[in-house]
Amino acid sequence: MLYLCRDFRMDRGSMKHNDEQFAPLWELNELWETLTEEERTYAAEHAEVVYYEKNELIHSDGDESLYMWMLLRGKVRIFKEGIGQRQQIIRLLKPYDIFGYRACIAEEAYNSSASAVESCAVYRMPKECFSHLVRQNGSFCYQVMLMMAKDLAFSEIQTVNLTQKHIRGRLAESLLLLLKNYGYEEDGHTLAMLLPREDLANMSNMTTSNAIRTLSQFAQEGLLAIDGRHIQILDEKSLEKISRLG
Amino acid sequence: MLYLCRDFRMDRGSMKHNDEQFAPLWELNELWETLTEEERTYAAEHAEVVYYEKNELIHSDGDESLYMWMLLRGKVRIFKEGIGQRQQIIRLLKPYDIFGYRACIAEEAYNSSASAVESCAVYRMPKECFSHLVRQNGSFCYQVMLMMAKDLAFSEIQTVNLTQKHIRGRLAESLLLLLKNYGYEEDGHTLAMLLPREDLANMSNMTTSNAIRTLSQFAQEGLLAIDGRHIQILDEKSLEKISRLG
DNA sequence: GGCAAAATGTGTTAAAAAACATAATTTATT
DNA sequence: AATAAATTATGTTTTTTAACACATTTTGCC
Numbered sequence: 001m002l003y004l005c006r007d008f009r010m011d012r013g014s015m016k017h018n019d020e021q022f023a024p025l026w027e028l029n030e031l032w033e034t035l036t037e038e039e040r041t042y043a044a045e046h047a048e049v050v051y052y053e054k055n056e057l058i059h060s061d062g063d064e065s066l067y068m069w070m071l072l073r074g075k076v077r078i079f080k081e082g083i084g085q086r087q088q089i090i091r092l093l094k095p096y097d098i099f100g101y102r103a104c105i106a107e108e109a110y111n112s113s114a115s116a117v118e119s120c121a122v123y124r125m126p127k128e129c130f131s132h133l134v135r136q137n138g139s140f141c142y143q144v145m146l147m148m149a150k151d152l153a154f155s156e157i158q159t160v161n162l163t164q165k166h167i168r169g170r171l172a173e174s175l176l177l178l179l180k181n182y183g184y185e186e187d188g189h190t191l192a193m194l195l196p197r198e199d200l201a202n203m204s205n206m207t208t209s210n211a212i213r214t215l216s217q218f219a220q221e222g223l224l225a226i227d228g229r230h231i232q233i234l235d236e237k238s239l240e241k242i243s244r245l246g
Numbered sequence: 247m248l249y250l251c252r253d254f255r256m257d258r259g260s261m262k263h264n265d266e267q268f269a270p271l272w273e274l275n276e277l278w279e280t281l282t283e284e285e286r287t288y289a290a291e292h293a294e295v296v297y298y299e300k301n302e303l304i305h306s307d308g309d310e311s312l313y314m315w316m317l318l319r320g321k322v323r324i325f326k327e328g329i330g331q332r333q334q335i336i337r338l339l340k341p342y343d344i345f346g347y348r349a350c351i352a353e354e355a356y357n358s359s360a361s362a363v364e365s366c367a368v369y370r371m372p373k374e375c376f377s378h379l380v381r382q383n384g385s386f387c388y389q390v391m392l393m394m395a396k397d398l399a400f401s402e403i404q405t406v407n408l409t410q411k412h413i414r415g416r417l418a419e420s421l422l423l424l425l426k427n428y429g430y431e432e433d434g435h436t437l438a439m440l441l442p443r444e445d446l447a448n449m450s451n452m453t454t455s456n457a458i459r460t461l462s463q464f465a466q467e468g469l470l471a472i473d474g475r476h477i478q479i480l481d482e483k484s485l486e487k488i489s490r491l492g
Numbered sequence: 493g494g495c496a497a498a499a500t501g502t503g504t505t506a507a508a509a510a511a512c513a514t515a516a517t518t519t520a521t522t
Numbered sequence: 523a524a525t526a527a528a529t530t531a532t533g534t535t536t537t538t539t540a541a542c543a544c545a546t547t548t549t550g551c552c
Contacts (some may be wrong), residue, residue: 082410083492090402138384145391149352155401156336163408163451164328205409207540214354246329451512458530
């Protein structure tokens with residue numbers, strides 16, 4: 001699958017949009033609360049809202065890291081291309097998560113790609129501005145480091161999950177991850193995240209066929225109910241057991 | 247394989263040892279150069295040298311993080327236990343690498359285990375002291391964060407390597423990693439790192455049998471020469487190709 | 493609404509890798 | 523040096539998963 005930029009004539013993402021308003025950074029993610037009044041003004045002045053359509057590419061693995069991003073509305077997948085078109089989804093983002101900050105700090109190219117799962121709004125801040133704040137404010141630096149420490153722990157756990165668990169364990173793990181990250185719809189059972197089977201496969205290190213097949217099996221076993229991309233979790237305990245035992 | 251503590255009556259590691267002397271922290275890893283004179287004194291006062299024997303466990307996944315460590319002499323493996331005794335080696339350390347710092351900063355338990363590949367000497371610094379320095383000195387915090395950014399990028403690359411490459415690709419990758427990390431002996435061909443096949447397997451996400459078999463294949467193909475644990479790399483280019491193509 | 497394209501579902505076959513078995517060799521210990 | 527234990531080596535079988543094929547359903551678009 002290709003995630004093409006909607007319109008190659010303009011910079012990625014669009015700045016013109018309806019009159020949707022967003023609160024300033026520090027009201028959305030506690031990360032920014034460590035900034036002083038002055039720094040907040042600086043941050044607000046250098047953050048702009050950009051919009052992406054469903055499946056539009058936000059940045060690509062290997063691109064020069066020009067911006068640090070914070071998701072405002074929608075969902076974003078962070079992924080890496082592996083051997084022969086296969087993608088590995090590294091993590092999925094929800095509003096107010098930041099991304100692209102690692103590359104900005106390390107002064108390296110992005111080491112993964114980001115694309116919109118659904119129509120999105122994001123704040124973007126030029127690398128230099130973000131870097132400046134991190135270098136200037138020790139508390140802010142510490143908060144960013146805490147975030148990175150979480151990402152690192154998660155990545156190392158995922159390595160073991162994805163390499164050592166069997167297909168059923170990996171898929172169960174992914175479903176529970178979606179649950180943890182996005183929760184349920186109002187009905188208290190349906191995952192509040194609609195993913196194509198291909199993405200589910202790319203999260204779980206398996207082929208799309210196997211994601212479809214295994215999901216059907218889970219449904220037959222009464223662990224889930226499937227209605228297209230709407231997935232109801234009926235037996236969380238059993239899913240956890242399948243995930244734990246590999 | 248079990249890595250048992252040599253003597254359960256004493257705290258892990260031994261402080262009594264021969265009169266080996268080590269330079270202060272800041273002469274060994276540039277990380278510490280960002281500390282002021284005063285902070286250096288503080289760091290030196292709170293870092294003590296500890297010794298570990300071959301295969302001795304330094305810390306265990308899930309242990310409360312009491313220390314941040316810096317390797318002085320020897321080699322250390324960082325690993326996670328997966329499903330059914332299988333270990334995944336997360337990374338291998340060489341002198342002056344630091345480890346256990348992520349858990350100290352996140353104020354979490356260690357999320358992986360560390361054991362000595364060969365007889366080792368390490369500096370250890372209580373979590374509170376390390377944490378204090380990170381919080382007090384913004385430049386130091388930034389340096390530590392840079393290190394974490396490298397570890398995070400590496401971890402994400404490894405996830406894709408280990409999940410998507412085939413056995414030959416994964417083993418070739420591991421061998422090149424050993425080469426990059428430890429280099430050659432004086433002969434310019436023999437890897438300066440002697441690992442049992444089991445560790446090679448645990449690095450490469452495969453069974454020990456398959457590590458042995460694939461290594462033999464590489465030798466038959468003239469890519470390597472094997473003499474017990476001594477591995478001569480004869481055709482680096484071809485190994486890189488095998489690694490790249492998966 | 494109708495069409496094409498994409499996504500989902502399911503069965504079959506082939507490839508990859510683990511599991512198992514057993515022998516030979518090396519290493520450690522007494 | 524002798525012995526036991528661990529590691530290395532190699533062949534065989536079984537399990538797991540990818541690859542392939544094709545039908546069906548859903549979705550997007552004019």
